[in-house]
Amino acid sequence: MTASTHLYEYFQPTNYQLYIDVNRANKTITGKTTVTGNATQTRIALHQKYLTIDQVKVADQPVNFEVDDDAELFWIDLPEAGTTSVTVDYSAKLTDTMMGIYPSYYTVNGEKKQLIGTQFETTSARQAFPGVDEPEAKATFDLAIKYDEVPGETTISNMPEVKVEDGVHYFDTTVKMSTYLVAFAFGDMQSKQTETKSGVKIGVFATKAHPAKSLDFALDIAKRSIEFYEDFYQTPYPLPHSWQLALPDFSAGAMENWGLVTYREAALLVDPDNTSLDVKEYVATVIAHELAHQWFGDLVTMKWWDDLWLNESFANMMEYVATDALQPDWKIWDLYQVAEVPLALQRDATDGVQSVHVEVEDPAEIDSIFDGAIVYAKGSRMLVMARALVGDEALRKGLRQYFIDHQYNNARGKDLWDALGQASGLNVSEIMNTWLEQPGYPVVEASVVAGQLTLTQQQFFVGEGKDLGRIWQIPLNANYAAAPKIFKEQKVVVGDYEQLRAENGVPFRVNVGNDSHFIVKYSPELLSDIMETVTEQDDRTKLQLLQDFRLLAEAGQMSYADIVTVLPRFKAEESAMVVDALYTLIANLRKFVVPESAEEDALKAYTKALSSAQFERLGLLPKETDTVDDQSVRVKIADAALYGRNEKALGAAKELFEAHEADLAKLPADVRLLVLSNQMENAGNQQLFDKLVNFYRNAADASYKAALRMSLTKANDEDLLQQLVDLFKDPDTIKPQDLRSLFAGVLSNHHGEQLAWDWFRNNWDWLVQTVGGDMSFTSYVTYISRIFRTRARLNEFKEFFEPKINMPGLTREIVMDTKVIENRVQLVEREKDAVNKTIAAANQQ
Ligand code: BES
Ligand code: ZN
Numbered sequence: 001m002t003a004s005t006h007l008y009e010y011f012q013p014t015n016y017q018l019y020i021d022v023n024r025a026n027k028t029i030t031g032k033t034t035v036t037g038n039a040t041q042t043r044i045a046l047h048q049k050y051l052t053i054d055q056v057k058v059a060d061q062p063v064n065f066e067v068d069d070d071a072e073l074f075w076i077d078l079p080e081a082g083t084t085s086v087t088v089d090y091s092a093k094l095t096d097t098m099m100g101i102y103p104s105y106y107t108v109n110g111e112k113k114q115l116i117g118t119q120f121e122t123t124s125a126r127q128a129f130p131g132v133d134e135p136e137a138k139a140t141f142d143l144a145i146k147y148d149e150v151p152g153e154t155t156i157s158n159m160p161e162v163k164v165e166d167g168v169h170y171f172d173t174t175v176k177m178s179t180y181l182v183a184f185a186f187g188d189m190q191s192k193q194t195e196t197k198s199g200v201k202i203g204v205f206a207t208k209a210h211p212a213k214s215l216d217f218a219l220d221i222a223k224r225s226i227e228f229y230e231d232f233y234q235t236p237y238p239l240p241h242s243w244q245l246a247l248p249d250f251s252a253g254a255m256e257n258w259g260l261v262t263y264r265e266a267a268l269l270v271d272p273d274n275t276s277l278d279v280k281e282y283v284a285t286v287i288a289h290e291l292a293h294q295w296f297g298d299l300v301t302m303k304w305w306d307d308l309w310l311n312e313s314f315a316n317m318m319e320y321v322a323t324d325a326l327q328p329d330w331k332i333w334d335l336y337q338v339a340e341v342p343l344a345l346q347r348d349a350t351d352g353v354q355s356v357h358v359e360v361e362d363p364a365e366i367d368s369i370f371d372g373a374i375v376y377a378k379g380s381r382m383l384v385m386a387r388a389l390v391g392d393e394a395l396r397k398g399l400r401q402y403f404i405d406h407q408y409n410n411a412r413g414k415d416l417w418d419a420l421g422q423a424s425g426l427n428v429s430e431i432m433n434t435w436l437e438q439p440g441y442p443v444v445e446a447s448v449v450a451g452q453l454t455l456t457q458q459q460f461f462v463g464e465g466k467d468l469g470r471i472w473q474i475p476l477n478a479n480y481a482a483a484p485k486i487f488k489e490q491k492v493v494v495g496d497y498e499q500l501r502a503e504n505g506v507p508f509r510v511n512v513g514n515d516s517h518f519i520v521k522y523s524p525e526l527l528s529d530i531m532e533t534v535t536e537q538d539d540r541t542k543l544q545l546l547q548d549f550r551l552l553a554e555a556g557q558m559s560y561a562d563i564v565t566v567l568p569r570f571k572a573e574e575s576a577m578v579v580d581a582l583y584t585l586i587a588n589l590r591k592f593v594v595p596e597s598a599e600e601d602a603l604k605a606y607t608k609a610l611s612s613a614q615f616e617r618l619g620l621l622p623k624e625t626d627t628v629d630d631q632s633v634r635v636k637i638a639d640a641a642l643y644g645r646n647e648k649a650l651g652a653a654k655e656l657f658e659a660h661e662a663d664l665a666k667l668p669a670d671v672r673l674l675v676l677s678n679q680m681e682n683a684g685n686q687q688l689f690d691k692l693v694n695f696y697r698n699a700a701d702a703s704y705k706a707a708l709r710m711s712l713t714k715a716n717d718e719d720l721l722q723q724l725v726d727l728f729k730d731p732d733t734i735k736p737q738d739l740r741s742l743f744a745g746v747l748s749n750h751h752g753e754q755l756a757w758d759w760f761r762n763n764w765d766w767l768v769q770t771v772g773g774d775m776s777f778t779s780y781v782t783y784i785s786r787i788f789r790t791r792a793r794l795n796e797f798k799e800f801f802e803p804k805i806n807m808p809g810l811t812r813e814i815v816m817d818t819k820v821i822e823n824r825v826q827l828v829e830r831e832k833d834a835v836n837k838t839i840a841a842a843n844q845q
Contacts, residue, residue, distance in 0.1 A: 038083055101116065214271055218269065389431065482494050
């Protein structure tokens with residue numbers, strides 16, 4: 001079989017009768033699947049992974065079958081082609097992989113319990129039942145579930161239960177859908193339910209380890225999201241219910257199974273009395289994201305995984321569109337600017353990056369294209385550009401038609417561009433394909449050449465890159481009407497600069513609003529024109545300047561030392577996104593100083609000077625009069641002040657810790673992480689370590705747990721850090737789902753870097769075995785590449801990863817991350833002295 005053959009070519013299922021019996025005590029699954037469909041030839045194949053196939057029957061007669069475990073399938077010889085029903089008896093093990101059908105573990109009132117749930121995207125439905133496990137193979141599903149049930153347990157799935165007979169739960173026939181969206185769960189649950197205006201039942205489900213009130217926030221957001229989308233898409237939600245379920249063990253953040261969306265607890269449950277604004281924003285955007293998929297992804301699905309962006313890029317944009325409509329006071333698009341935009345701009349500047357649309361076949365590779373920076377952030381930016389081009393009215397009209405044309409079916413990228421093109425009368429596809437099909441993005445240089453305002457575009461690289469002369473169709477959004485709307489050439493002359501400057505009366509700017517995926521490099525003359533009045537510019541512009549400076553500096557097109565001198569101009573900014581961009585830049589300076597050296601002391605003094613007036617203004621504790629921006633700015637300023645060893649900040653944090661020592665969960669959630677981290681860093685000892693670990697083991701609130709977990713990584717005693725590393729493989733303390741962030745935390749602490757790196761290399765086989773099948777596995781490599789900055793580490797990185805370069809799904813990550821570290825090492829070597837001199841000089845002023 002060639003790599004590009006899909007099983008759907010041989011057999012097109014129309015219905016599955018699924019019977020699944022899960023025995024939790026023995027950790028076994030036995031199942032019977034009858035799949036009906038059309039066979040185009042007598043030799044067909046069904047996917048299976050880790051299944052033991054006992055028998056295959058057609059028309060009650062056993063038929064020959066042949067298992068190919070490497071290809072994750074088994075071949076079946078049919079008596080004849082055409083409409084046929086195949087019945088498969090099989091069994092499997094219930095394993096702790098967070099893929100397929102798997103148990104989640106939790107404790108309630110000291111009793112250890114489990115909840116069974118599923119995770120099938122991308123290619124794990126085949127671990128639960130045999131079938132054509134490809135997005136194009138849409139069929140209806142009749143699910144029947146049995147398990148070693150005890151009274152009081154709840155069983156849920158995509159559709160409502162229709163009956164229970166002999167302990168078997170039967171669910172209503174689904175609509176036509178893809179295998180990767182099938183889901184079910186059972187165990188001891190609590191729930192809260194409500195209904196939308198249109199009569200869709202909305203529910204939130206969780207274990208009983210959480211207070212009932214922690215389900216309320218999600219219930220409200222879910223209800224209002226469904227109502228929003230029904231209106232925005234002009235297409236009703238097609239199922240009777242929309243359940244949201246929090247699973248104690250969950251690899252991703254959330255999963256859009258149709259009618260039964262699953263979440264990690266941190267992405268759904270919120271303590272209404274003490275949760276930080278950023279956690280609420282996160283939870284709301286995750287819910288809005290998954291519910292956007294109920295149409296985009298579930299009702300209309302990409303034909304194959306190469307068009308994954310149709311799912312993820314779109315949902316990533318819609319999570320902001322919807323959240324902005326539900327909570328306008330949050331100004332969630334500001335968060336987009338500091339969360340998604342830099343992620344896309346950074347990664348997409350590394351040569352070797354994939355395009356948003358990418359050819360894939362191998363299952364491990366399919367997982368690896370769920371790249372937060374590309375298919376999510378860059379892809380959503382591409383759609384934000386498209387939305388700005390066509391406008392909301394045409395967007396909605398086009399989408400409505402797209403749903404009518406493709407519902408219960410599949411689509412390709414072209415279908416979306418066609419629908420938006422039809423609705424707007426623009427050639428959307430021609431413009432968007434330059435962004436969809438090409439990796440990377442351009443830097444637009446604006447300069448005055450012989451008196452003429454001139455623009456050029458060229459691919460932007462951080463680190464070494466091969467210039468292939470790529471050209472993009474760039475929505476310019478210049479503030480001078482004389483500039484083109486879409487910049488399609490390599491170079492354009494806008495006109496006589498003096499005259500244009502006089503006519504317009506303001507400095508020349510491009511990418512106003514920062515909604516197009518490119519950065520701008522102004523010539524010194526144009527830049528100083530902007531910088532003269534920079535404090536009067538709007539917040540988006542300030543953020544953009546800071547972001548673009550950082551990227552240009554990373555690429556060596558601007559000097560970090562020059563940037564150090566302009567940063568103080570932004571110190572009084574009160575917009576959360578500007579403050580975020582400012583302190584991100586300052587955090588970027590840390591790579592130029594040796595930890596705990598005189599140079600770092602100077603950087604701390606510089607940071608302290610920059611942040612002290614704002615810390616005076618905001619303090620550490622929330623105030624009645626806070627704006628939404630104040631709430632976010634406080635956290636960033638306090639963090640900077642603590643790093644800068646501002647005595648008032650240190651004192652306030654210590655005081656707050658001591659006031660809550662008896663019940664740390666009660667620390668105000670916005671600053672909980674800062675206060676706990678500060679305590680660990682400055683007063684960490686065995687006693688505190690044991691106390692936090694103990695609290696961690698017993699806490700149920702996910703955001704509190706996250707704060708405890710991350711604060712533990714801040715110890716500066718290597719002995720304590722080693723104790724923490726020794727807990728990495730203890731699942732009773734550290735759930736595998738939380739290991740990534742813990743590992744990244746220890747690695748980013750310079751006292752722990754060696755310990756974490758040694759642990760990683762020594763436990764590689766264990767990692768591959770336990771979380772290697774996980775869709776987020778590559779992020780371990782990404783984390784390492786974010787930290788390493790010395791030539792010695794670069795060599796160790798290469799030595800360790802080069803032999804692994806052909807591991808499925810890891811190749812691109814290793815190649816790119818090697819470049820990322822290489823670039824950083826060179827940058828530090830090149831600019832270190834200049835940066836440190838400038839910081840020292842700035843401190844003298
Ligand atoms: N479909 C994904 C979940 C997923 C990711 C399944 C990778 C299989 C492989 C889901 O819609 C998603 O995008 N989840 C995000 C959260 C979202 C709000 C960005 C996640 O899990 O990080
Ligand atoms: Zn998604």
